Amino acid sequence: MQAIRSSGRVVRFALSRTTAGGAVGVLILSMVVACALFADMLSPHDPNHKQITLKLRPPIGADRSIEGHLLGTDQLGRDLLSRLIHGARPSLYVPLLATLIAMALGVTLGMLAGLSGGWLDLLLMLFNDTMLAVPAILIAIAITGAIGRTDAGVLIVILGLLGWVVYTRMVRSEVLTLREREFMAAAKAQGAGLFHLMFRHLLPNLWPLVLVIATLQIASFTLVEAALSYLGLGLPPGTPSWGRMVAEGQQHMFVAWWYALFPGLVITVYVTGLYLVGDWLRDLLGLRGRALP
Numbered sequence: 001m002q003a004i005r006s007s008g009r010v011v012r013f014a015l016s017r018t019t020a021g022g023a024v025g026v027l028i029l030s031m032v033v034a035c036a037l038f039a040d041m042l043s044p045h046d047p048n049h050k051q052i053t054l055k056l057r058p059p060i061g062a063d064r065s066i067e068g069h070l071l072g073t074d075q076l077g078r079d080l081l082s083r084l085i086h087g088a089r090p091s092l093y094v095p096l097l098a099t100l101i102a103m104a105l106g107v108t109l110g111m112l113a114g115l116s117g118g119w120l121d122l123l124l125m126l127f128n129d130t131m132l133a134v135p136a137i138l139i140a141i142a143i144t145g146a147i148g149r150t151d152a153g154v155l156i157v158i159l160g161l162l163g164w165v166v167y168t169r170m171v172r173s174e175v176l177t178l179r180e181r182e183f184m185a186a187a188k189a190q191g192a193g194l195f196h197l198m199f200r201h202l203l204p205n206l207w208p209l210v211l212v213i214a215t216l217q218i219a220s221f222t223l224v225e226a227a228l229s230y231l232g233l234g235l236p237p238g239t240p241s242w243g244r245m246v247a248e249g250q251q252h253m254f255v256a257w258w259y260a261l262f263p264g265l266v267i268t269v270y271v272t273g274l275y276l277v278g279d280w281l282r283d284l285l286g287l288r289g290r291a292l293p
Contacts, residue, residue, distance in 0.1 A: 022280025028273025035088035043082035044070070047240050051077035056256040072258045075248065080259065084266055086240040091270065094156055094235075095221035099214050101160025106167025107210055111198040113168065114175025124168065131165040137224050144233040151236055155228070159221050166217055171206060178205055208285035212278055219274035226267050242267050 035042060054077040060070050071080040113124040136159075143158055144150050150158070178184060179202075187201050226243030228234035235241045242263045249260025281287075 019280055019283065021276045022284075025273045025276025025278075025280060028269060029277055032088050032092060032270055032273070035085045036092040039086045039089060043079075043085045045079035045082045047078060047082040047086040048238065049078060053077065056252060056259070058256070059258050071262050072256070074245070074259055075252060075256075080245075080262060083240040083245060084242070084262060087242045087245065087263070087266075090152060090235055090239065091222055091225065091242055091267075094152055094159070094225050095218045097156045098159035098163060098221050099217050101156065102163030102217065103167060103210060103214050105160070106164035107171050107203070107206065108198070109164065110168040110171025111175055111202050111206075112194075114172040115179060115194060115197060115202070121172075125172070128165050128168045131162075132169075136162040137227060140224060140228060141231065141233060144228060150234065152239075155225065155234060159224060163217055163221065167210065167213055170209060170213060174206055174209060175202060178202055208287060212281050212285060212287055215274060215278035215281055219271045219278065222267070222271055222274065 051073070054069070054073050055075050057069055057073045057077075059072040059080075069079050069081070071084070074080055074083070109124055109128075113121040139162055140158055144155070147154070184197065184201060187197055192201070225234055226241075226246070229241040229243030230247045232244075232247070234243060237244075245263035246260050246267070249256065249258075249263065252259050
C-alpha cells in the first residue's frame with residue numbers, strides 16, 4: 001500500500017512538472033512503443049507481402065486509382081505503412097537493449113574509478129578518453145564492415161560495448177563528490193565493502209543522472225542503427241528498418257518521392273521525441289545546467 005501511495009505521489013509530481021515539449025515527447029514515444037508492441041494488429045498488410053504489379057504506387061490521394069495502401073508501396077509492391085509500423089520494433093529494442101548494456105558497464109566502471117582512485121582510475125580514464133576521441137559510429141561501421149552483415153543481436157552488443165564511455169566520466173565525476181558525503185563515511189565506518197558502497201549507497205544517488213543520459217543515448221543509438229542500416233551494415237535484408245527504407249527509397253526519389261520521405265520523417269519525429277523527453281527529465285530531476293553528452 002505504501003508503494004502505491006509513493007508511486008501516486010511520483011506520478012502527480014511528474015504531471016505537475018510536465019512541459020509542452022515533454023508532453024509531445026511522451027506522446028511520440030508512446031505511439032512508437034504501441035506500434036512496436038502491436039505491430040501485427042495495427043498493420044493493414046503483411047509487411048513482407050510482395051505484389052510486383054503494385055510496385056511504387058503513390059499514397060492515397062496522390063493517385064485516386066490506388067486503394068488499400070495509405071502511404072503507397074515500395075519497389076517490390078510491399079505496403080509502406082505496414083513496413084513503417086513493423087520498423088518501430090528494431091528501432092525500439094535495438095537502441096534500448098544496447099543502452100542497457102552500455103549503462104551497466106559504464107556506471108559500474110565509473111563508480112569503480114571514482115571510489116578506487118589510484119592507478120585503476122588513471123587507466124580507466126585514459127582508455128575512456130581514447131574511446132571518446134573516435135566517434136562511435138565510425139568504429140561501428142568499421143566493425144560491422146569487417147564482420148559482414150550483422151543481425152540484431154550482434155548490433156546490440158557492438159553498440160553496447162561502444163556506448164559505455166558516455167556514462168563513465170559523468171558517473172566518476174559525480175562519485176568524486178558523493179564519496180566525501182557523511183553517509184559514505186558512516187558506511188565505511190561500519191565496514192561496508194567496495195561493491196556494497198557502489199550498489200547500495202552510490203547507485204541510488206546516481207539514477208537521475210543515469211536516466212537522463214540513457215534517454216539521450218537511446219536517441220543517439222536510434223540514429224546509429226538507422227545509419228548502419230542505410231549503409232547496408234545494419235539489420236539483415238528483408239527486415240523492416242527505417243534506415244534501410246530511406247536508402248532504398250533514395251534510389252527512386254524522382255519517381256517515388258514518398259518511399260524515402262515517410263521513413264525519413266518517422267526517424268526525425270521519433271528522435272526529436274526522445275530528445276524532448278530527455279530535456280523534460282533533465283528539468284524534472286533538477287539537472288538543468290549540467291553538461292550532459
